[in-house]
Amino acid sequence: MTKAAYLLTMDLLENYLKHLCGAENVKINEPLAQWTTFHVGGPARFLVIVNHKDILRRLISALEYLEFPYFILGMGANVLASDLGYDGVIIKLNFKNIEHNDVFVYADAGAKLGAVVNYARDHKLTGFEWATGIPATVGGAVYMNCGAFDHSISDNLVMVDVLQNGAIKTLTRNQLDYDYRHSRLMDEPAIVIGAYFRLNHGDLTEITKQMQMIAAKRRHHPKEPSAGSVFKRPKDGFYVGKVIEELGLSGYTVGGAQISPQHCNFIVNLGNATCNDILQIIYYVQDTVEKHTGVLLETEIIFLGKVE
Ligand SMILES: Cc1cc2nc3c(=O)[nH]c(=O)nc-3n(C[C@H](O)[C@H](O)[C@H](O)COP(=O)(O)OP(=O)(O)OC[C@H]3O[C@@H](n4cnc5c(N)ncnc54)[C@H](O)[C@@H]3O)c2cc1C
Structure with a gap:
């Protein structure tokens, strides 16, 4: 697709989203940091708030027809969003009966x-x-x-x-x-x-x-912004937080992100963390734990956008 055609599509899509969801429910270049509990993440091209199930059905049909990417975001409590943001539509469901x-x-x-x-x-x-x-x-x-x-x-x-x-x-x-x-x-x-x-x-x-x-x-859990436990428990009896602590990684910090000394399976945002800071910690923990225990930890958190 040429750049002009792409921009035209974006313009049409913006108008369609506003028509379907109501202009007040469509946000453009919306920082994902405001919608995730980690408080990190760059801009989403579109973020839409969907008030009715039927609107959701029509929206998804349109996006799938256009092959335009979308992502359903809940409270963003288990999501690590890319510093580059998301070039698609973030969908927030606002029906809550x-x-x-x-x-x-x-x-x-x-x-x-x-x-x-x-x-x-x-x-x-x-x-x-x-x-x-x-x-x-x-x-x-x-x-x-x-x-x-x-x-x-x-x-x-x-x-x-x-x-x-x-x-x-x-x-x-x-x-x-x-x-x-x-x-x-x-x-x-x-x-x-x-x-x-x-x-x-x-x-x-x-x-x-x-x-x-x-x-x-x-109440004993860390108070700073986080996404809860970062890694899944790989097997019964393998307590990830305890293993990370025993390997001396408690408090390990990259940029604004830190392995919480309160709970070592939490990575917390000390105030100015980026997605990349958090990723560096994830990789470091995975490497260290694998080297010492032979177990490769799998993340529980879900990556949104280009995270690598
Ligand atoms: C302080 C803290 C404590 C936590 N403690 C726990 C805990 O004790 N136990 C635990 O399990 N988790 C815990 N978590 C993690 C988080 O609360 C859970 O993973 C929760 O289920 C995430 O829900 P969400 O609505 O925020 O989903 P999001 O994080 O927004 O999304 C998670 C995934 O669900 C998908 N999704 C969201 N809504 C829909 C939908 N309607 N249809 C289809 N897919 C959808 C998203 O696309 C994404 O892939 C904690 C997080 C924090 C910040």
């Missing part, structure tokens, strides 16, 4: 996980307390099977509504091949629209107590 029928809770993909946890408590439903304090949207949590304290979101999950190949369909939990920090959604791209969870009737005082206990445990 939560409802329940007896012990079944439905939540839209754009709802915050914390809102679902609070909703469950408010309706005396137990089973979600473990997720207290995890920064996530329902879509992001279901996509990568977030978890903590020996629980995963797939334990609570019954069904997921997805947008796949132009159609909205419902998949059962068993169809999603859930595993530790993994779902089939990561292999066969599909957009989570909403999810159905099964909880149990519980006692409000007990639920509140459990949530406070979990919140207290999380």
Whole structure:
């Protein structure tokens, strides 16, 4: 494509996005640092806020027809965005309804996980307390099977509504091949629209107590901007943070990024970190851990844009 044709396409695309999503919901050259919990990342060519499922379906059809790249961003709590930004459309889902029928809770993909946890408590439903304090949207949590304290979101999950190949369909939990920090959604791209969870009737005082206990445990986590644990646990009994600490890497710093002395599986942004600073630390940790243990650590965080 010539530069002129490309620019014309960009102009048309901008107008189309504004027409479909509303001009106030389209941002141009939007710094990703403002939309990720690491607070790093260069400009996204477009960032759109999508308020309705039907608009999402039409938007995805158009982008796939144009072969224009897009990325669904939740809270950006597990994403490392490139310093160069993203030459495509970042899509933020802004539908966030939560409802329940007896012990079944439905939540839209754009709802915050914390809102679902609070909703469950408010309706005396137990089973979600473990997720207290995890920064996530329902879509992001279901996509990568977030978890903590020996629980995963797939334990609570019954069904997921997805947008796949132009159609909205419902998949059962068993169809999603859930595993530790993994779902089939990561292999066969599909957009989570909403999810159905099964909880149990519980006692409000007990639920509140459990949530406070979990919140207290999380208070020991680093306060600086991060994306939570950077590396996946490679096997049972291999505690990544502990291994990194034993190898003397606690506090290891590159530019504005540091291995948190509080929790060595967290890389934190001390204020002016770049994606590249964080990447250098990731590579250094991977090399050092592999040299000493023979284990190559796999990242849990997801890379957005050109990250190398
Ligand atoms: C302080 C801190 C503590 C954390 N603690 C934990 C923890 O205890 N346990 C844990 O598992 N994680 C933890 N994390 C990481 C993060 O909270 C989880 O990975 C969470 O699931 C990310 O959700 P998100 O909505 O922010 O997704 P994002 O980070 O925005 O996106 C992650 C991936 O999900 C995809 N995605 C997002 N929404 C959708 C959708 N609707 N459909 C399809 N794909 C989608 C994105 O494209 C991307 O590939 C922590 C992070 C921080 C910053």
